[in-house]
Amino acid sequence: MKSNRQGVLVSAAPFIHVRESTASLMLLIITCLLPSLAWSVFLFGSDVLVIVGVSVASAMAAEAGLSLVRRPGTLMDGTALLTGLLIGFSMPPSVPLYIPILSSVFAIAVVKWSFGGLGANWMNPAMAGVVFSHVNWPGALNSWKAPRFLTGVDGVSSVTPLGLLRSASENVEGPPMDLLREAGYRISSLDKALTARLNEGILSGLGARLPEGYVDLALGIRPGSLGEMAGLFLLAGSIILVARRVVRWEIPAACALVFGILVRLFGTGSEPLFSGDVLFAFFTGSFLLVTFFCATDPSTSPMSRPGLLLYGSGVGALIFLFRRYGAGSEGSAYAVIIMNCLVSLLDSALPAARSRRRSVASQGVGN
Amino acid sequence: MTVIRTFKYGGITIPPKRLPIEYPVMTAFLPTDALIPLRQHSGAPARRVVEVGESIREGQLVGKAAGAGSSNIHSPIPGIVTSIQRLPDLQGGQVEALAVALEGSFDRLGRKPETFPWKGMSKHQILRTIADKGVVEDDGSGTPLFERLHDPKGTRGACVLVISCLESDPWNSSGLAILKERGEAIREGIAILQRGLSPVRTLIAVDDPESPFLDRPARTEPGDEGPSVEAVLLEPRYPQDLPALLKEALSGKKAPSEEMIVLTVGTVASVYDAVALNRPQIERYITVTGDAVKTPGILRARIGTSIGELLEECGGFSSAPECIVLNGPFRGSAVADLDFPILKTTKSVVALTSAETHRHRTTACLRCGRCILACPMRLDPSRLFKCIVRRQVAEAVSEGLGACTECGSCAYLCPARLPLVQAFSLARKGAFKAGAAGGKTA
Numbered sequence: 001m002k003s004n005r006q007g008v009l010v011s012a013a014p015f016i017h018v019r020e021s022t023a024s025l026m027l028l029i030i031t032c033l034l035p036s037l038a039w040s041v042f043l044f045g046s047d048v049l050v051i052v053g054v055s056v057a058s059a060m061a062a063e064a065g066l067s068l069v070r071r072p073g074t075l076m077d078g079t080a081l082l083t084g085l086l087i088g089f090s091m092p093p094s095v096p097l098y099i100p101i102l103s104s105v106f107a108i109a110v111v112k113w114s115f116g117g118l119g120a121n122w123m124n125p126a127m128a129g130v131v132f133s134h135v136n137w138p139g140a141l142n143s144w145k146a147p148r149f150l151t152g153v154d155g156v157s158s159v160t161p162l163g164l165l166r167s168a169s170e171n172v173e174g175p176p177m178d179l180l181r182e183a184g185y186r187i188s189s190l191d192k193a194l195t196a197r198l199n200e201g202i203l204s205g206l207g208a209r210l211p212e213g214y215v216d217l218a219l220g221i222r223p224g225s226l227g228e229m230a231g232l233f234l235l236a237g238s239i240i241l242v243a244r245r246v247v248r249w250e251i252p253a254a255c256a257l258v259f260g261i262l263v264r265l266f267g268t269g270s271e272p273l274f275s276g277d278v279l280f281a282f283f284t285g286s287f288l289l290v291t292f293f294c295a296t297d298p299s300t301s302p303m304s305r306p307g308l309l310l311y312g313s314g315v316g317a318l319i320f321l322f323r324r325y326g327a328g329s330e331g332s333a334y335a336v337i338i339m340n341c342l343v344s345l346l347d348s349a350l351p352a353a354r355s356r357r358r359s360v361a362s363q364g365v366g367n
Numbered sequence: 368m369t370v371i372r373t374f375k376y377g378g379i380t381i382p383p384k385r386l387p388i389e390y391p392v393m394t395a396f397l398p399t400d401a402l403i404p405l406r407q408h409s410g411a412p413a414r415r416v417v418e419v420g421e422s423i424r425e426g427q428l429v430g431k432a433a434g435a436g437s438s439n440i441h442s443p444i445p446g447i448v449t450s451i452q453r454l455p456d457l458q459g460g461q462v463e464a465l466a467v468a469l470e471g472s473f474d475r476l477g478r479k480p481e482t483f484p485w486k487g488m489s490k491h492q493i494l495r496t497i498a499d500k501g502v503v504e505d506d507g508s509g510t511p512l513f514e515r516l517h518d519p520k521g522t523r524g525a526c527v528l529v530i531s532c533l534e535s536d537p538w539n540s541s542g543l544a545i546l547k548e549r550g551e552a553i554r555e556g557i558a559i560l561q562r563g564l565s566p567v568r569t570l571i572a573v574d575d576p577e578s579p580f581l582d583r584p585a586r587t588e589p590g591d592e593g594p595s596v597e598a599v600l601l602e603p604r605y606p607q608d609l610p611a612l613l614k615e616a617l618s619g620k621k622a623p624s625e626e627m628i629v630l631t632v633g634t635v636a637s638v639y640d641a642v643a644l645n646r647p648q649i650e651r652y653i654t655v656t657g658d659a660v661k662t663p664g665i666l667r668a669r670i671g672t673s674i675g676e677l678l679e680e681c682g683g684f685s686s687a688p689e690c691i692v693l694n695g696p697f698r699g700s701a702v703a704d705l706d707f708p709i710l711k712t713t714k715s716v717v718a719l720t721s722a723e724t725h726r727h728r729t730t731a732c733l734r735c736g737r738c739i740l741a742c743p744m745r746l747d748p749s750r751l752f753k754c755i756v757r758r759q760v761a762e763a764v765s766e767g768l769g770a771c772t773e774c775g776s777c778a779y780l781c782p783a784r785l786p787l788v789q790a791f792s793l794a795r796k797g798a799f800k801a802g803a804a805g806g807k808t809a
Contacts (some may be wrong), residue, residue, distance in 0.1 A: 006507050012701075012788060012789035013697060013773075013778075013788060014696055014697045014701070015694070015696040015698065015717075015724055016719065016723055016724050016779065017724065017725040017726065017784060018779060018780050019725050020731075020782045021727040021782050022727075022733055023727075023730075023784050023785065024782070025733070025735075074730070074731075077730050117785075118730065118731040119730075119731030119735070185516065245737075247737065252658075298736065300737040303734055303736040303747070304747075308736075
């Protein structure tokens with residue numbers, strides 16, 4: 001860009017751009033996550049703010065340090081803030097503070113910057129940071145706390161529904177919600193009231209009946225990590241992101257479809273074949289958070305439509321695989337980083353992309 | 368219900384920036400000092416045929432076409448050649464320009480134009496007149512129209528004439544003004560072109576549902592049954608004016624086998640001026656717009672008028688412009704100098720504010736894929752850019768760099784503000800010099 005004597009810029013066309021910039025896109029994603037944060041603070045208290053704040057601050061500090069050394073000016077693009085936020089969201093409410101700090105620093109310094117920072121990520125930094133924490137401190141990351149509404153209720157506390165289901169379903173078969181109830185899983189009075197209201201109202205007209213417990217799941221009134229709690233808030237945010245085309249719809253659509261079909265066929269762990277509980281699977285664990293906010297990170301997902309569909313299907317299939325047959329009760333972060341590593345293959349090797357390119361190249365020097 | 372057609376893949380839908388215009392549009396003041404570059408077309412500069420100090424008439428030949436792509440240049444005003452200057456050329460480099468001081472009387476201005484009985488002219492005479500009067504295409508390329516129409520070896524088979532009423536840029540509305548004010552001239556210009564070209568079909572591509580050409584595409588004088596003209600309504604979409612996309616939009620799946628010759632309404636109006644009014648190309652409809660302009664509008668201006676004078680007639684700047692662009696912000700060129708003159712290929716002067724340009728610092732590619740969805744040529748701009756940055760231009764060429772039309776859709780949408788078009792343009796210029804050798808081995 002040269003500036004002439006009248007102070008008018010002279011550069012190359014096009015001279016106008018859309019309003020969206022890298023920073024504004026990141027800001028929109030962060031904004032869509034804020035309702036979940038607020039809900040989490042309401043459920044678990046102000047400790048949540050400390051954990052998320054520490055995580056964000058350490059991610060941004062790492063980014064600031066590295067951008068000073070390697071490529072200045074990347075701190076304000078919002079990507080480090082988002083990474084820190086997602087890591088904070090994946091922590092359990094009673095986590096010792098050194099874990100989010102070290103995970104965020106690992107995510108930024110090792111995963112994000114090892115090949116040159118934004119745009120050269122080989123894995124989603126946030127997901128890699130989460131995996132890092134799970135590998136190093138499995139115990140600390142598996143101790144849970146009951147949220148508001150559940151503190152006064154008798155029963156087993158501080159186990160996530162998925163974790164409890166895993167131990168409860170070792171010998172018994174049956175719908176997950178029934179098994180949980182038998183194992184002593186607690187349901188809030190809010191859920192009981194709302195479910196009754198729903199069953200009397202809309203659902204009775206449709207001839208359907210909602211069992212107790214699902215309202216708790218959708219509102220995140222269950223033990224779990226900070227950001228995955230409010231499934232409904234996450235869904236609302238994701239609708240905004242898809243509508244504004246910040247995330248490509250292909251990824252969550254393919255992921256939810258494949259995951260849903262597999263769960264329907266093989267269940268979450270306790271159901272007999274072909275009668276899996278899809279609703280339960282969607283609203284437990286970090287499925288929604290990961291599908292809509294982590295797997296969709298554009299830097300670490302393919303660019304062509306067939307690539308996106310395959311990538312989304314892969315994430316969905318792997319989440320199912322890890323949940324159903326894996327060693328831990330949750331494996332969404334692993335699913336995402338494994339598919340991240342396949343992105344460059346998906347981008348370059350898909351026959352559709354290749355044939356398109358050939359046809360374009362054979363047109364030669366047109367126009 | 369009629370199906371409104373458009374091209375299939377990519378592109379951008381931007382509502383056209385329609386200006387509240389009163390017709391007839393304002394005629395700009397005649398320039399007291401006109402600057403006439405000797406290159407206002409695609410090829411080599413015209414050969415100067417007047418000297419400093421010589422007094423010239425309105426419409427007198429001042430530059431004679433010199434070789435392929437070159438075109439005659441006429442003086443827009445009567446006056447005295449005061450000096451020969453060097454001007455920056457929009458295609459790069461510098462070009463000779465005549466400075467003419469207004470003096471003497473007008474031969475044409477203010478007089479009722481005489482209509483030349485062109486119906487007695489032969490095909491050859493029509494083309495010859497178009498060449499003599501220096502008509503160039505106003506689609507931005509500046510190709511001399513004669514070269515587009517001429518078929519010296521007789522190799523052209525059947526052809527389809529397509530008159531495009533589409534604007535080259537959402538910020539241009541000059542075509543609209545020409546349509547509104549010169550409808551009859553365009554209809555007659557089409558008839559002239561039909562005689563000069565004998566197309567098997569003539570189509571008018573329109574993207575404004577209120578266009579008068581939809582109801583009455585051809586002249587309908589009694590006893591004047593010329594060849595038929597069909598109007599086709601298209602969806603307004605950028606960059607539909609590119610011939611390849613226009614062809615796709617017009618024909619849908621069943622592409623016509625005939626060659627398509629696409630001309631804009633501005634070109635057709637110039638053809639009418641040249642052949643029927645015996646007038647060289649010395650006047651343009653110029654859209655002066657952008658948020659930095661106080662009262663945007665369309666002006667009829669003589670070639671050689673400086674853009675500064677036009678901006679002044681539109682009330683000057685209401686706020687400081689970030690950049691001033693000729694021919695629209697998508698594909699135009701920025702000018703630094705307000706003394707730069709209007710050329711035969713100029714359509715608009717756009718003074719953009721920073722609120723319109725949304726300029727940001729460049730960040731790394733986010734891989735969001737918007738560029739891929741936007742590219743009407745179905746290229747992968749992010750991949751091409753990566754290849755070029757790594758200096759693998761040959762690889763970029765094999766990925767289809769040659770098909771890029773530099774329409775700017777990708778760079779417009781890029782949230783990382785990568786200089787995509789700039790990179791493609793530079794790589795093409797470098798690639799095709801060295802690329803001839805590479806092409807042979809491939």
